[in-house]
Amino acid sequence: QSVLTQPPSASGTPGQRVTISCSGSSSNIGSNIVNWYQHLPGTAPKLLIYGTNQRPSGVPDRFSGSKSGTSASLAISGLQSEDEADYYCAAWHDSLKGYVFGTGTKVTVL
């Protein structure tokens, strides 16, 4: 089981702001940067946020990441239908010396 915990689902109407949480520990989120991935069914995951709050080229600024202590968050503002996907947080885990993914959150646009 994952050491990074996310809510299984989140939803909103078009234009709304949706926030996804990712809860970890001092061994992962608390001491390392966080990445976020968007995963649409049948496609490869896409790196959405790196370095906790940086967006790769081409990712809309509607997506933003933050971190406080041992928890991180992904915010989607101005929700759009194409944002309907699974979202995963991930981080380096110091004591495991490995990369861990969160449990994943399915975002539904109502």
Place this chain on the structure above:
Amino acid sequence: QLQLQESGPGLVKPSETLSLTCTVSGGSISSSSYYWGWIRQPPGKGLEWIGSIYYSGSTYYNPSLKSRVTIFVDTSKNQFSLKLSSVTAADTAVYYCGRQRYDYHSGGYYYLSGVDYWGQGTLVPVSS
């Protein structure tokens, strides 16, 4: 544009070894600052990092899979490969390969970070 492509048998029998290869094109696997990794997603479940390798052969493995996993690199072919031994139905998954950034932490250690390029993924069923 960097591209990655997984290849390997479409079906593996229980107790046998799963073998996959990832071919990198549009760039060199010998790039500094990047590891090359394997990630999987069992049907209906989340993503799981399996392990990653540097072009020099240095590896990191998921502790929960470490006893069964070997990842190796062939720089002459710009490829890296995964072997997972003693598979069971629980190893049925879509397997992805990817390029993973390798950074230095101010706390004095190196760590793996975001996977910025991914292969399309390949479904590997484990069944007799």
